[in-house]
Amino acid sequence: MEHLTDKVALVTGGSRGIGRATAIALAAEGVKVAITGRHFDSLQETIELLETEATAVVCDMQQAEDIEAAVAHTIETFGQIDILVNNAGIMKTASFMETSLEDLREMFETNVFGMFQMMQQVIPHMIDRQSGDVVNIASMSAVNSSPQTAAYSATKFAVTGLTEGMMREMRQHNIRTFTINPSAVLTDLIGETSLDPETMIHPEDIADVIVSQLKLNRRTFIKTNQIWATNPVQK
Numbered sequence: 001m002e003h004l005t006d007k008v009a010l011v012t013g014g015s016r017g018i019g020r021a022t023a024i025a026l027a028a029e030g031v032k033v034a035i036t037g038r039h040f041d042s043l044q045e046t047i048e049l050l051e052t053e054a055t056a057v058v059c060d061m062q063q064a065e066d067i068e069a070a071v072a073h074t075i076e077t078f079g080q081i082d083i084l085v086n087n088a089g090i091m092k093t094a095s096f097m098e099t100s101l102e103d104l105r106e107m108f109e110t111n112v113f114g115m116f117q118m119m120q121q122v123i124p125h126m127i128d129r130q131s132g133d134v135v136n137i138a139s140m141s142a143v144n145s146s147p148q149t150a151a152y153s154a155t156k157f158a159v160t161g162l163t164e165g166m167m168r169e170m171r172q173h174n175i176r177t178f179t180i181n182p183s184a185v186l187t188d189l190i191g192e193t194s195l196d197p198e199t200m201i202h203p204e205d206i207a208d209v210i211v212s213q214l215k216l217n218r219r220t221f222i223k224t225n226q227i228w229a230t231n232p233v234q235k
């Protein structure tokens with residue numbers, strides 16, 4: 001297994017949920033962490049939980065200049081980026097006929113275009129160093145689409161396509177790319193559910209999967225996974 005100590009990670013959407021749990025888990029491994037999000041105060045709350053060198057940058061994934069600045073800040077602060085965790089995302093649910101074009105656009109802006117721009121900013125640094133790990137959070141909604149989530153699913157199917165093609169181009173540079181497909185995780189994004197929270201996946205479980213995959217010997221990686229709750233029960 002690889003050690004992650006002294007590597008540098010940039011985690012988007014680090015203010016809560018899966019992003020915060022991932023930042024905490026990476027920090028516990030000795031990784032230096034930069035987190036991004038839209039609100040300074042909630043980013044600061046995460047920073048206080050990190051037992052490592054850490055920095056926070058306000059960055060709206062819908063703004064290209066914010067993404068550029070966040071990457072520049074991370075490189076200035078830590079000198080490199082070894083691990084990019086593309087986690088920031090939004091979900092708006094509605095029946096197909098009630099889905100507005102505006103909501104579809106907003107989800108694509110954050111979940112796909114933001115991720116695309118973040119990768120285009122970070123990957124050149126990884127190519128220069130002939131090493132790097134990109135972790136893209138897709139979803140089980142990238143595998144199956146369902147009533148009420150056609151538009152969200154479309155963004156996550158797009159994440160899969162974007163990620164796989166990029167991965168096939170970049171592995172010649174020793175850049176590993178992991179697509180993570182969780183089913184329902186207990187976070188603000190999922191909101192109220194009919195499931196007993198204790199039986200759902202918790203954000204820390206996803207963080208554990210990410211850390212364990214990153215620790216694999218660099219000659220190998222898990223291209224895509226599917227993370228399910230073992231026995232989700234109704235409340």
Ligand SMILES: NC(=O)C1=CN([C@@H]2O[C@H](COP(=O)(O)OP(=O)(O)OC[C@H]3O[C@@H](n4cnc5c(N)ncnc54)[C@H](O)[C@@H]3O)[C@@H](O)[C@H]2O)C=CC1
Pocket residue numbers: 012013014015016017018019036037038059060061062087088089090091110137138139140181182183184185186187188189190
């Ligand atoms: N919670 C769930 O059941 C599942 C979530 N996912 C994915 O996991 C990722 C993280 O979601 P959760 O932690 O569950 O949600 P969350 O709502 O708790 O956290 C989302 C994070 O993304 C950030 N974010 C949203 N829009 C942004 C923008 N325009 N610019 C910058 N940051 C922005 C938020 O501020 C927050 O930090 C998302 O990509 C989501 O689609 C995937 C499968 C299941």
Ligand SMILES: CC(=O)C(C)=O
Pocket residue numbers: 091138139140141182183184185190
């Ligand atoms: C929210 C989400 O992406 C699920 C339940 O797969």
